[in-house]
Amino acid sequence: EVQLVESGGGLVQPGGSLRLSCAASGFTFSEYWMSWVRQAPGKGLEWVANIKQDGSEKYYVDSVKGRFTISRDNARNSLFLQMNSLRAEDTAVYYCAREGWLSAANHWGQGTLVTVSS
Amino acid sequence: DIQMTQSPSSLSASVGDRVTITCRASQSITNYLHWYQQNPGKAPKLLIYATSRLQSGVPSRFSGSGSGTDFTLTISSLQPEDFATYYCQQTYSTVTFGPGTKVDIK
Numbered sequence: 001e002v003q004l005v006e007s008g009g010g011l012v013q014p015g016g017s018l019r020l021s022c023a024a025s026g027f028t029f030s031e032y033w034m035s036w037v038r039q040a041p042g043k044g045l046e047w048v049a050n051i052k053q054d055g056s057e058k059y060y061v062d063s064v065k066g067r068f069t070i071s072r073d074n075a076r077n078s079l080f081l082q083m084n085s086l087r088a089e090d091t092a093v094y095y096c097a098r099e100g101w102l103s104a105a106n107h108w109g110q111g112t113l114v115t116v117s118s
Numbered sequence: 119d120i121q122m123t124q125s126p127s128s129l130s131a132s133v134g135d136r137v138t139i140t141c142r143a144s145q146s147i148t149n150y151l152h153w154y155q156q157n158p159g160k161a162p163k164l165l166i167y168a169t170s171r172l173q174s175g176v177p178s179r180f181s182g183s184g185s186g187t188d189f190t191l192t193i194s195s196l197q198p199e200d201f202a203t204y205y206c207q208q209t210y211s212t213v214t215f216g217p218g219t220k221v222d223i224k
Contacts, residue, residue: 035213037162045154045162045205047213059212062119095161103209104152104167111161 002026002107004096009112016086016116022079022096022109030054030074033099036081038092039111046092049081050099064090086116120144120208122216130224137193139219141206146186150210153182153191156218157202165204166191196221 008020020036035050049060049070058070069082079096093113097105121144131137141151149169154162164173166182169189179194193200201223206216 044218045156045207045215047207047215050213061212100167101171102150102152102168103213104164104173104207105154105162106164106167106173108161108163 002098004098004107004109006094006096006109006112009094009114011115011117012086013118014087014116017082017084018086018114020081020083020094020096020112020114024077024079024096024098027098027107029072029077033103034072034079035097035099035105036070036079037095037097037105037108038090038114039095040089040092043092048094050103051079083114086114088116090114091116119212120147120210120214122206122208122214124204124206124216124219126219127217128220128222130222131196132224133196133198135196137196137200137221139191139204139206139221141184141189141191141216143187143189143208143210147208147210149185150208151182151184151189152207152209153180154205154207155200155202156205162205193221 003025005023036048051070067085071080093111095111096109098107100106153166156162170182203218203220
């Protein structure tokens with residue numbers, strides 16, 4: 001069974017940093033593109049970033065470019081999101097997701113809440 | 119970036135109703151269009167990928183169609199567990215989601 005478990009969320013002050021992790025199991029992690037998607041409280045879904053199987057390609061939504069870095073460790077079956085210079089508008093539940101055919105996200109974690117507030 | 123719109127933004131329906139949700143892209147995305155269902159406090163769930171392909175385990179009352187810029191999600195006979203919010207997503211270029219359509223009980 002495919003499982004994705006996010007961790008690392010919490011309360012952080014504006015300008016601070018946080019590193020999210022996503023532990024994957026039940027599939028061959030190194031064979032899949034992976035994504036981060038977020039959802040601000042009461043709002044819709046926003047794609048944040050994705051990363052190729054070997055980490056050689058990474059893409060970001062404009063609003064996080066230069067502040068967030070997606071990475072992966074295939075030996076540890078883990079996906080990461082390093083978030084720096086956090087802003088109030090980054091407050092959201094962050095989901096990791098596995099991509100499938102045509103990059104549709106066919107498996108999702110339960111999400112981890114990031115709150116940016118003083 | 120490609121902008122996605124959905125209509126309606128919300129709808130009220132009864133069990134057994136046929137429901138159609140429309141998604142429109144600001145430019146052609148060929149068939150790079152997917153649909154998700156989300157219940158409150160839960161992660162999204164993939165229903166339809168590549169416009170019309172049913173994700174494994176998803177009931178056959180869900181179907182998708184369209185191409186280019188205009189797409190639809192149809193629920194042929196609404197069931198109690200289908201009251202949720204539905205999002206379309208394009209992956210043709212930098213990924214974007216539609217704003218969502220909330221389906222609630224009439």
